[in-house]
Amino acid sequence: xxxxxxxxxxxxxxxxxxxxxxxxxxxxxxxxxxxxxxxxxxxxxxxxxxxxxxxxxxxxxxxxxxxxxxxxxxxxxxxxxxxxxxxxxxxxxxxxxxxxxxxxxxxxxxxxxxxxxxxxxxxxxxxxxxxxxxxxxxxxxxxxxxxxxxxxxxxxxxxxxxxxxxx
Amino acid sequence: xxxxxxxxxxxxxxxxxxxxxxxxxxxxxxxxxxxxxxxxxxxxxxxxxxxxxxxxxxxxxxxxxxxxxxxxxxxxxxxxxxxxxxxxxxxxxxxxxxxxxxxxxxxxxxxxxxxxxxxxxxxxxxxxxxxxxxxxxxxxxxxxxxxxxxxxxxxxxxxxxxxxxxxxxxxxx
Ligand SMILES: [Zn+2]
Numbered sequence: 001x002x003x004x005x006x007x008x009x010x011x012x013x014x015x016x017x018x019x020x021x022x023x024x025x026x027x028x029x030x031x032x033x034x035x036x037x038x039x040x041x042x043x044x045x046x047x048x049x050x051x052x053x054x055x056x057x058x059x060x061x062x063x064x065x066x067x068x069x070x071x072x073x074x075x076x077x078x079x080x081x082x083x084x085x086x087x088x089x090x091x092x093x094x095x096x097x098x099x100x101x102x103x104x105x106x107x108x109x110x111x112x113x114x115x116x117x118x119x120x121x122x123x124x125x126x127x128x129x130x131x132x133x134x135x136x137x138x139x140x141x142x143x144x145x146x147x148x149x150x151x152x153x154x155x156x157x158x159x160x161x162x163x164x165x166x167x
Numbered sequence: 168x169x170x171x172x173x174x175x176x177x178x179x180x181x182x183x184x185x186x187x188x189x190x191x192x193x194x195x196x197x198x199x200x201x202x203x204x205x206x207x208x209x210x211x212x213x214x215x216x217x218x219x220x221x222x223x224x225x226x227x228x229x230x231x232x233x234x235x236x237x238x239x240x241x242x243x244x245x246x247x248x249x250x251x252x253x254x255x256x257x258x259x260x261x262x263x264x265x266x267x268x269x270x271x272x273x274x275x276x277x278x279x280x281x282x283x284x285x286x287x288x289x290x291x292x293x294x295x296x297x298x299x300x301x302x303x304x305x306x307x308x309x310x311x312x313x314x315x316x317x318x319x320x321x322x323x324x325x326x327x328x329x330x331x332x333x334x335x336x337x338x339x340x
Binding site for chain 1: 251253255256335336337338339340
């Protein structure tokens with residue numbers, strides 16, 4: 001196990017589009033363990049994506065198990081995740097391990113349906129809302145080389161005039 | 168890190184002000200820190216942290232021609248503190264009601280009594296000339312619970328002002 005270095009803005013590698021995971025082997029599982037250790041070592045992050053530590057594969061960890069009042073599915077390792085449905089939108093404040101000392105307002109879908117594999121390669125589907133849906137959208141952006149700073153809006157932004165997501 | 172100054176400029180709004188000002192500061196070798204620019208009542212307003220080796224007099228001298236040409240009032244104060252001192256809000260208070268001066272005073276006094284530290288405050292007047300609506304959005308940090316802040320603000324709701332307190336949940340990922 002090891003704590004991995006986190007890539008930080010303006011590292012151009014953060015713009016890399018990550019590749020799907022094809023081999024669910026021991027090396028992959030060892031990496032997931034390192035990624036989890038790295039998430040826990042830093043500031044209170046509810047999620048982390050593999051490209052944030054320089055591994056450009058579609059792997060994300062989300063953990064909202066410490067937030068009983070927030071609807072969530074606990075600790076999840078998402079492999080090759082894909083959002084297949086979006087609904088609603090809301091503004092919320094985000095920060096990122098790759099962008100220290102900055103938070104900003106981002107508009108995200110309030111409800112999503114997520115299709116994903118687990119570390120054994122099994123397929124799952126989740127309906128997520130609110131904070132968990134926000135966390136997943138933030139992490140999946142990393143897999144496509146996007147950072148939340150690319151999506152930050154002013155608090156004065158008129159929420160009702162903006163449509164940011166298409167299904 | 169060198170010392171910072173707080174530059175304040177106010178005047179009639181027109182396109183290109185920020186471009187002109189920041190070009191002067193760049194040519195002077197100044198660093199820019201945090202800034203907030205907003206149009207208030209049709210006026211251009213900006214507060215901008217300016218750093219670097221230049222003295223306040225040199226900065227003022229360099230900016231004067233551009234400020235005079237654009238009709239801007241210019242102000243520069245030495246600044247204690249510096250970058251990387253952000254505090255994260257944990258509560259948001261939204262207020263809306265018929266326009267009257269007392270709303271701001273009452274809401275902020277109540278928040279102060281709860282130990283609420285205002286980090287950002289935006290307010291605007293909506294509606295129309297005859298029936299203005301005052302809208303205020305505050306984000307800040309408070310050790311008291313959401314319920315306590317809500318309770319303290321409840322008397323305002325009874326006087327016809329709409330007050331909403333909600334958590335600010337910063338998602339770090
Ligand atoms: Zn992130």
